[in-house]
Amino acid sequence: MSEQDPHDQPLDNMEASDGIRDEVRMDLSGGDVSATTAGGLWGTAGREIIRKKSAIVGMGMLSILLLLAAFAPIIAPYPPNEVLFDEGVSPRDPPCVHLFGCDEDTPQHILGIDGNGRDYFSRIVYGSRVSLLAAFAAVLFAVVWGTMVGLIAGFFGGWVDNVLMRVMDVLLSFPSLLLAIVVVTVLGPGLINAILAIAIVTIPQYARIVRSSVLSIREQEYVSADQALGVSRWRLLAHRIFPNTLTPLIVIATLGVATAVLEIASLSFLGLGIQPPTAEWGSMLAAERNQVFTAPHLVFFAGLMIMWNVLGFNLLGDGLRDAIDPRLGR
Amino acid sequence: MTTMSVGDPILEINGLETHFFTRDGVVKAVDGVDLTVGKGEILGLVGESGCGKSVTSMSVLRLIQNPGEIVGGSIRFHGEDLLHVSEKEMRAIRGDRISMIFQQPVGSLNPVFTAGSQISEVYEIHEGLKKKEGYARAVEMLRKVGIPDPEQRIKAYPHELSGGMAQRVMIAMALAAGPELLIADEPTTALDVTIQAQIIDLMREIRNDLGTSIIVITHDLGIVAEIADRVAVMYAGEIVEEADTKTLFAEPKHPYTRGLIGSIPLAGDRREWLDVIPGRVPNLIDLPGGCRFAPRCRAREEAGLTMCTEQRPELTGVNGEHTVRCFLYQEGAK
Numbered sequence: 001m002s003e004q005d006p007h008d009q010p011l012d013n014m015e016a017s018d019g020i021r022d023e024v025r026m027d028l029s030g031g032d033v034s035a036t037t038a039g040g041l042w043g044t045a046g047r048e049i050i051r052k053k054s055a056i057v058g059m060g061m062l063s064i065l066l067l068l069a070a071f072a073p074i075i076a077p078y079p080p081n082e083v084l085f086d087e088g089v090s091p092r093d094p095p096c097v098h099l100f101g102c103d104e105d106t107p108q109h110i111l112g113i114d115g116n117g118r119d120y121f122s123r124i125v126y127g128s129r130v131s132l133l134a135a136f137a138a139v140l141f142a143v144v145w146g147t148m149v150g151l152i153a154g155f156f157g158g159w160v161d162n163v164l165m166r167v168m169d170v171l172l173s174f175p176s177l178l179l180a181i182v183v184v185t186v187l188g189p190g191l192i193n194a195i196l197a198i199a200i201v202t203i204p205q206y207a208r209i210v211r212s213s214v215l216s217i218r219e220q221e222y223v224s225a226d227q228a229l230g231v232s233r234w235r236l237l238a239h240r241i242f243p244n245t246l247t248p249l250i251v252i253a254t255l256g257v258a259t260a261v262l263e264i265a266s267l268s269f270l271g272l273g274i275q276p277p278t279a280e281w282g283s284m285l286a287a288e289r290n291q292v293f294t295a296p297h298l299v300f301f302a303g304l305m306i307m308w309n310v311l312g313f314n315l316l317g318d319g320l321r322d323a324i325d326p327r328l329g330r
Numbered sequence: 331m332t333t334m335s336v337g338d339p340i341l342e343i344n345g346l347e348t349h350f351f352t353r354d355g356v357v358k359a360v361d362g363v364d365l366t367v368g369k370g371e372i373l374g375l376v377g378e379s380g381c382g383k384s385v386t387s388m389s390v391l392r393l394i395q396n397p398g399e400i401v402g403g404s405i406r407f408h409g410e411d412l413l414h415v416s417e418k419e420m421r422a423i424r425g426d427r428i429s430m431i432f433q434q435p436v437g438s439l440n441p442v443f444t445a446g447s448q449i450s451e452v453y454e455i456h457e458g459l460k461k462k463e464g465y466a467r468a469v470e471m472l473r474k475v476g477i478p479d480p481e482q483r484i485k486a487y488p489h490e491l492s493g494g495m496a497q498r499v500m501i502a503m504a505l506a507a508g509p510e511l512l513i514a515d516e517p518t519t520a521l522d523v524t525i526q527a528q529i530i531d532l533m534r535e536i537r538n539d540l541g542t543s544i545i546v547i548t549h550d551l552g553i554v555a556e557i558a559d560r561v562a563v564m565y566a567g568e569i570v571e572e573a574d575t576k577t578l579f580a581e582p583k584h585p586y587t588r589g590l591i592g593s594i595p596l597a598g599d600r601r602e603w604l605d606v607i608p609g610r611v612p613n614l615i616d617l618p619g620g621c622r623f624a625p626r627c628r629a630r631e632e633a634g635l636t637m638c639t640e641q642r643p644e645l646t647g648v649n650g651e652h653t654v655r656c657f658l659y660q661e662g663a664k
Contacts, residue, residue, distance in 0.1 A: 225438040227393050229425030229452055229503060239451075243442045 048323035055319020061312035069128040076122035080279040085117045092295040123279040135260035141199035146206025154214025168204035176201040184272040194273035213245040251321040258313035341367040346403035355615040359385040361567035372544045374558030382567040387513045426456040429504040433516035435497035439488035445499045446484030452506040471502040494525035566622040573652040583654040585629040
């Protein structure tokens with residue numbers, strides 16, 4: 001501090017207290033350090049997740065699925081669409097595993113043969129690819145659009161907010177599967193259209209979450225502080241407000257993948273989604289649903305995979321929510 | 331005296347009126363405020379909560395949100411009326427030439443970014459620097475505001491900083507672009523007393539080293555006494571008294587100022603009763619017709635003045651630069 005400057009002591013009694021204060025400052029600058037060095041925000045969340053059993057189980061289940069999808073050509077013993085009648089199988093053969101005492105003479109098909117003479121295990125494995133891909137694509141599409149709508153509605157407010165959110169309300173007022181069916185009926189069945197349909201149906205969900213976050217973040221003091229520092233509106237929205245909406249968004253999106261998996265399967269089951277002969281769990285279920293008593297394995301395993309997938313994402317989503325949301329648990 | 335070295339005025343506020351148009355009526359939060367800040371001067375703006383001091387400062391930066399609106403007056407910054415420049419020019423002024431720090435230091439920092447990235451962003455916006463250069467400057471700035479080990483601290487997130495640290499980071503951000511005027515809105519209210527003293531010292535150093543003019547907004551007269559060259563006391567949207575700090579504390583004129591000073595508890599001094607100002611701040615929608623302080627004013631009754639409830643007093647000089655808005659000091663008051 002410059003001592004000779006007259007500004008330094010606006011009142012006469014300052015002099016005595018200043019010396020004491022300097023000592024205090026030296027003490028505090030050593031002790032006033034509360035920073036935990038590692039990781040930051042995401043690091044903390046990461047450590048928190050590892051402590052959640054449900055998240056770990058969910059991640060485990062999903063890793064198995066991801067491995068199946070990634071290494072499908074290696075894991076699956078046959079191409080998914082190869083008809084194996086030439087190799088001595090008949091339609092809807094029950095599972096045959098040599099290890100469990102199946103006759104060595106019959107070819108091994110661990111989940112049996114479907115109605116068209118294809119190896120069921122291979123189709124299940126390849127089905128994970130379609131299911132994961134479609135679900136991720138649908139959620140990504142919905143998140144991107146939902147976030148944009150929510151950011152704009154929440155940030156600009158007024159009539160913009162009103163118009164956008166009323167459109168979202170209209171979308172929300174239909175049962176989601178029904179709306180998806182309408183969209184597919186208009187666009188025509190197929191993988192891409194099914195993804196679009198499911199995405200459009202879920203956009204309002206993300207728009208609402210983001211909008212409500214924006215409304216509360218907009219009132220935070222750091223937003224005023226940024227404005228006082230000359231940050232422009234668009235930069236404020238993109239660089240300041242948006243990153244703060246990510247936390248709830250990530251949780252909802254993870255849970256949303258589970259829903260999307262289910263809806264893709266439902267659409268395919270109804271014949272509106274992925275079309276045969278592509279291996280997809282929903283359409284595989286649909287194809288063999290009449291044989292549920294004569295060849296239960298052909299329905300059971302496809303259903304099991306859908307459940308496995310949905311459960312995995314739900315567990316992970318719940319764990320993520322507990323880990324990221326400071327208001328719950330801890 | 332301290333006011334001697336103060337240079338030409340850089341900010342002149344004249345007749346500023348900022349009103350809020352609410353459902354219940356028009357809230358005249360700022361109603362005809364005149365203020366001048368000289369170069370390198372520290373002006374204290376004092377008053378109770380809700381007297382319009384923060385609205386005054388937000389008006390200077392033109393950050394009044396709906397339903398508020400600046401309805402009258404002028405805010406001249408280096409002679410240029412800020413109320414008539416475009417939003418784009420205003421944005422270039424904010425943070426670059428006039429900047430502001432807030433009451434809640436931790437809440438004023440964005441929780442998802444590190445201290446460093448927030449400071450360096452100021453350089454990116456106002457000086458067009460690259461991220462890396464911005465970081466280097468940010469480290470320098472943190473060192474300047476007295477943060478130990480700035481190379482490490484720059485990577486800290488706001489929740490990892492203590493209140494005092496966060497306020498220093500906030501000050502570093504506000505000073506990054508080298509503003510000529512710093513508005514500090516209750517800069518120490520949320521901090522411990524020892525940290526308060528450090529922040530006050532820091533602000534005084536900033537003025538001395540950089541020549542930055544500072545407006546300190548506070549309800550704490552102790553802070554004003556320590557730091558300000560000149561003090562303006564606000565009550566119900568208007569300035570009621572203005573003087574250099576020493577004069578104001580030695581000879582407070584306005585009954586409100588006297589009440590404020592009388593209600594400060596002194597450390598080590600045990601009194602049966604602290605002086606209190608009776609009543610409360612008037613509703614800013616339905617202001618009393620005459621002097622706004624009249625309903626709470628004991629001096630008026632003692633002096634037997636009746637015009638206080640009918641006429642509005644003007645700010646008049648009592649002794650040189652010392653001005654007061656009170657009939658007690660006007661000739662021929664009844």
